[in-house]
Amino acid sequence: xxxxxxxxxxxxxxxxxxxxxxxxxxxxxxxxxxxxxxxxxxxxxxxxxxxxxxxxxxxxxxxxxxxxxxxxxxxxxxxxxxxx
Numbered sequence: 001x002x003x004x005x006x007x008x009x010x011x012x013x014x015x016x017x018x019x020x021x022x023x024x025x026x027x028x029x030x031x032x033x034x035x036x037x038x039x040x041x042x043x044x045x046x047x048x049x050x051x052x053x054x055x056x057x058x059x060x061x062x063x064x065x066x067x068x069x070x071x072x073x074x075x076x077x078x079x080x081x082x083x084x
Contacts, residue, residue: 001061006053008039018065023056 001007001018007025009015019025026042028035043050063069 004058
């Protein structure tokens, strides 16, 4: 995500939160090698889709998963706890 490349991943653990829809990457079911091959082919053949996903996933990482954004989220939680 931080390398500005399109992501193909499996639908496990917290991955769907990082890739909430097909604008952020391609999610496939674990163990489905045919889906993986099809996804690779789609991205290899479509530079516009590949570039759009790369830009979107990079921005999403920066907005939601960077060190700065994670620190801000933790700070909000602490502020809520301490204000009670």
